[in-house]
Amino acid sequence: MIYHHIALNVPLSDGLLTYVHPEALPVGRRVVVPFRNRPQVGVVWAARVEPQIAAAKILPIQEVFDGEPLLPPDWQALLSFTARYYHYPLGQAVFTALPHGLKEPKAVALPQPPLFYRLNAIGRQQPAPPARFRKQAALWAALAETAHGVDMADLKRIHAQAEKTVAAWQQQGWTDCTAEIPPHAAAPRHTLNEEQQAAAAEIQTAFGRFQPFLLYGITGSGKTEVYFDAVEKVLASGKQVLFLLPEINLTPQLLKRIGERFGDVPLAVLHSQTAAGKRTQDYLRSLLGQARLIIGTRLAVFTPLPDVGLIVVDEEHDTSFKQDNELRYHARDLAVWRAKQHNCPIVLGSATPSLESWHKAQSGTYRLLELTRRGHAAARLPVVEILNVGRLKMDNGFSPQALKLLQQNHQQGGMSLVYLNRRGFAPALFCGDCGHTFGCPNCSAKMVLHQRAKQLRCHHCDYRQPVPYKCPDCGNQDLTAVGFGTQRVEETLRLAVPNAKVVRVDRDSTAHKNDWAELYRQIAGEEIDILVGTQMLAKGHDFARLNLVIVLNADGSLYSSDFRAPERLFAELMQVSGRAGRADSAGHVLIQTQLPDHPVFAAVKAQDYRRFAEQALLERQPFSMPPFGFQTAIRADAPTFAEAAGFLNEIKAELELLLPENVACFGAVPMLMVRLAERERAQIFLESPSRKDLHRAVSLWVQMLQQNRQPNIRWSVDVDVQEM
Template sequence: MQNTKKILRIALPTPLNRLFEYVLPEAIDPRTLQQGLRVRVPFQSRTLIGWLIEITDHATIAVHKLKPILEVIDQTPLLPNDLYQLCLWAADYYHSPLGEVLTQALPEVLRKGKATQSKLLSPPLVEEGGGEKGRFNLNAMQLKAAQAILKAQSFRVFLLDGVTGSGKTAVYIHVIQQIIAEGKQALILVPEISLTPQIIERFQTHFQVPINMLHSGLPPRERFLAWQAARSGMARIVIGTRSAIFAPFNNLGLIVVDEEHDASFKQQDRFRYHARDLAIVRGKINQAPVILGSATPSLESLHNANRDRYTYLALPERAGLAVMPSYQVVDLRQGIPKEGLSQNLLLSMRTHLANQNQVMLFLNRRGFAPVLYCTSCGWIAECKHCDSRLVYHQKSACLQCHYCNNKRAIPTQCEKCHQETLLPLGLGTERLEKTLAKHFPDVPIIRVDRDNTKRRGATETLITAAHQCKTAILLGTQMLAKGHHFPNVTLVGIIDADSGLFSADFRATEQMGQLIVQVAGRAGREEKKGTVIIQTRYPEHILLQTLIQHGYTLFTKHLLTERAAATHPPFSFTALIRAEARTADIADAFLEAVKQLKMLDATQITLLGPVSALLAKRRGMYCQQLLVRANHRQTMQQFLKGIRKQIDDIARDHAIRWVIDVDPVAM
């Protein structure tokens, strides 16, 4: 007997990378359905919200075994077609379950059930505006860049390579003013939540149109209202972090990715997308230009510009009267300072502070000390759940793992020899703050790191304080180094520049160079000349010398030459098959079995590993990984799609969690 029931294929927010089949109840007219509607369905012992992907007459199993859906939630799809197409592309490219990707595109209040029509039509959290507040003068290089972008009028990727303080934001504003005048919307992506308030403040001085923030730090209702404002077209400018790439727009005319090199644009768990790369895909779908802006462009973007895939635009000089800072290198081998501050740096700090200027110190290590050490037997406090040491936090009186966030009280005696000879070793921002207070008791010290910015609004309060104090010491991690404008900072001290010089991760040197240039770029951003002091144990290192003496451009040319010789990205395409298990042996055996699935010629695909991740154990799970490398993106994707189902079958026999990480930024 022929089946007369309609079969619905539904994407669900589960780790299973497949569609699920359900029966359409007879009471629901199939003619009222369309792709992208949310539906409520039974799933095992739960009820889930899924997405209708396909309506068919044929089931892959016996129809009587299928359950009916419980409810069709929407009358029309919540996601506009361009965003729906982006999600389909992202799920396919990143090998993520479509249900999880589509759910990522919704604010939290819509992930759990039905939003009433009145709720969707309620006034969004924006104020009506009346157009732009007037244009400002660009210098010749800024104007040339802005005109090139505006001339495109459709999809094109522009790499805006501008030194720190060159006025990239002024170019963004000039271009957006024209986009707004044409009745379109603009999306600006920034890498850190802490950067959204300052860029919104800058934009509000030039626009009277509604501007919205969209990031994970917003309360659920505020995030929903911002999402709704973008969807309705009321928000003309949306500024957000990586998740804002999934904001719905009524008429998207421009995407800007500021600090495009930043690894924060890559999600590191579950759906591992890269917001910069999705911005390019979305620009193509919407036929909108995309600006990738940075003072330290990624090697991938530079390579694409070299091959004319992107249009390269340069701002080689600082705007106005500002000039680039000068560098001094302090050789720590001549005497490692106990408190982290060399005499050269201390003397310079006194001089700059005496001249009523500000000093910024960069130390990318929060806490008081990275190690608690027993001087009697050599015991070191380690995390029981991760392959890492516990960080000593004096202010909160605890030892803390910075990977799993596990905390414990500070012991009074060694856990191995039971002697009361424990000593915190090494330097963190908390300890350095205490040292600075001793050397500069009358100078305000403003510390910015994740430990003292957990409370909502704390970052903005600290940044405001930094702007209000004429003389101050600003101390922080990379949170402080990214994109901030402190006009009174004339001296920057980099406490330890060596972290990326000898890492096992091939990207570490690139990231080190980017961080040094970005931190140095906080000095002398207006009329006052800036100085940067770099403390290092390897002052003669060729890449460090190249960066300091010849700048970031030549530094990246050296790195690209090295990458080409080693066939590392961007001269190849990679993915990691990551496996997590209760023991390293289980994860290793699983990946060895996966390795045997290789179905393409050895000249097309290279499999390296399995090897332990750089952090071999995390949250009680051991992580092993298999590197997939190919000379062509399509070859790699074809290989991964060909083995994905078989990997699922192997995983069921190994009690394993696994994921594919396409274009990984961390090893």
């Protein structure tokens, strides 16, 4: 009997349990084992191990999925590193990385590789079908002209009866078929400008070795074309490419461009809105090497790839790459680790790089590539105007100047974007007589008024209640909505610009799978005059007709206690400003603020990232704040804040003399949202200029947290914390 370590989706420190089987199983094999009297899926992590408990207590493996491909050693190494670095149970990390179908205790159907057909030597000696049989003749020509073969999907586009016709020719011995994927045939080359050519050439010098690049290009400078040029070369060599995006809503526009450029490349798309079955199949196609170009959001960083030759991370600064619960990994950082593991280049692209990446580029750890002008020959950077609205009379967030610009732009045939800063006001209900505001009973947040649904909703725990008809404190029935959200902005615009087609873009209006594709179709058809939205519209989109951007409530982020707030605001404003004037028409951006003298606005007005980054780094360096130092947050939640803070402070007191000298450990403080879903939250920050010493300290903390478990307290660890 052979003993095995099996990775299970359980909250144990290493997530590995010992099971027995008559034969040694290969590492990476999926199995089913009993755990607490229930069958659970596991992954063989090690075979022929020495058991640490009595053999009589070790249970047998119940089922082995022999017909499935093994999860490869490099994938296991990635998950082992992830679990260590983020101080998370290995078994749970493994199951975070698996798609739904591979978490089920049953075998999965393997994707069938596409077959590629072509005429063989015998077929080429046969006469082609007569010209009057037009579709058969076109089919024959396609099979005759190809050097590597054509798959059935493409053949069916030529002739609906291709399958039947090709089968008949195959029976005659005229055609051959193969499952070998043909190399990508380069499309007619897109003409790159000098800067783009230089950046693409530099990336190509690093093929076959690890080299991180930071591609810093102003908005609209054509970073995607640089990516595509490198991607094309890698695909033509027969290798795989992993392309990571921060948001699902960027996928449809990118997929359209990829279809035009890489139509012959087997593609896998992995994000949370992909149906579970298809996601599992695309995951397996990637693992088997059937998919050559893999596009996805942060979770796609865990996709097993046998032959990756390039990794691209677009909008690398975006906070969406950081998972904010359970396994709190950063996909960008893991992508860099994977590139080193696979000995291939990685390109991190952004118009507003994270200060961590910028600092690495300045210090030589990353190679900096710059695009300083817009890709479209006629396009220019927009004119940015900072408007002090401190003493202006506002109409639901709009200054008179903003409404006038929107009206004029509509009359002139332009398209506008009204951007509501994501930390802006959401409309809350307020009693003017006694001052009562309607807060969520479960969270330390105001309920948001949804007028069309006639509900108050908490946007954190999703608690809902009907809009009350009177104040519960004083009985006043004249309740007032204060603040403004996308719905109220939309209604204001319909009154101010009555002939304009106004479309609101937020979580509610883009909840369904095809909503983004329909939005792009409407914009391409010039059916939309004014877009209203939040950060979902701020990045990555390329709308040629858009030439005016109005930013409401630009100051919201600056009142935060998070030291990264100015960096995030600058990135948001630069990104949303960059949506304007990307084609022939000049762009105009109006940013409304009550703090016009803040350095962030001066840098945005100048469209000068370097100026902002240099100033921000100078401010952070004396205090060893990231990127000059490293941070981890230890968090706890309990029925009351006192319990959560007390739990953390007691452990801090026990560890004080054991932590490395250069690790600072502060007392427990409330999280920015202290109450969430009926529980109250506290956190302790660990900081150090040494990543190694910080991880030693975090390991001590985790050991102590595990030894001091309490039934009413939950805890978590957030390494390289991004949100305070």
